Amino acid sequence: MTAELRSAKKVIHNEELEQLINNVCNTFVNKLEVKFDKKFAKLNDKLSEVTDSIKGLNESVKSNKQEIQSVITTTKYLELSNKRNTLRFHGDPETESESDLNSLLSIIGNTMKVRCVQSDVDFLYRLGKSTESNRPRSIIVNFVTNIKRNEVYAAKRLLKNSDISIFEDLPKNQYELLLQAKKKYGKRDAWTSGGKVYVLRNNKRCVINSINDL
Structure with a gap:
């Protein structure tokens, strides 16, 4: 066998080997691509599920926030409604000789020039526990009607030079x-x-x- 023939056979053999390697590699790569495609498809499905779940949670949180805000708004409204007939008096001295009711009726009638009788007051009470402090406790007064309450509150300017002050409760x-x-x-x-x-x-x-x- 001549050297040229041996060389030609060697070239053919190398080309066949290279082709075989390429075929094996292509087959392997194709299998990997199919495998990874399936993996990515499953991951995408799971990601979609997670995304949908997060979206659902966000909607639920948003709905809960709206419900909470609605409850807060309703609570505030009820608080104001419960206090719509109420005023807070500061500075009226605490004495054993005169009841708080008579003292307040005197202030409202004599100083504030508003006609107010016992039947106009639903209830009243001092805030907090009695102490030996010279500072009198505030008085919460609930009037029977909002009209009388507003009439008294509108006259608070007449208390300007006194020790008594009035605030909304x-x-x-x-x-x-x-x-x-x-x-x-x-x-x-x-x-x-x-x-x-x-x-x-x-x-x-x-x-x-x-x-x-x-």
């Missing part, structure tokens, strides 16, 4: 908001009406709904 969050408003704008330029907090800003009356409005 507010829910805790509104009371804290009022304190912050008074701290920033001053006692005379921050007040409440109908359970809402107002301030005088640039000579204009503004409603304060939250701390962010200050």
Whole structure:
């Protein structure tokens, strides 16, 4: 066998071997692609399930937030409704010789010039426990009608030079908001009406709904 023939056979053999290797590699790669395609398909399915689940949770959270906000709004409304006939008196001295009711009726009638009799008052009570402090406890007064309550509250200006002051009986969050408003704008330029907090800003009356409005 000549050298040229041996060389030709070697070339043919190498080409066949290379072709065989390529075929094996292509077959292996195709199998891997099919396998990975199936894996990715399953992962995509699971990802879709997770995405749908997260979407459902987000919708549920959103719905719950709306329900919670609705409950909060309703609670605030009920709190204000329960306090719509109520006023808070500060500064009335505590004495053993005179009942709180008679003392308040005297203040309302003589100082505030509003006709108010015992039958106009549903109930009243002092806040907190009795102490030896010289500072009298505030009195919560619930009037029978909102009309009488508003009549008394409208006359609070007549208490300006006395030790007595009147405030609306507010829910805790509104009371804290009022304190912050008074701290920033001053006692005379921050007040409440109908359970809402107002301030005088640039000579204009503004409603304060939250701390962010200050």
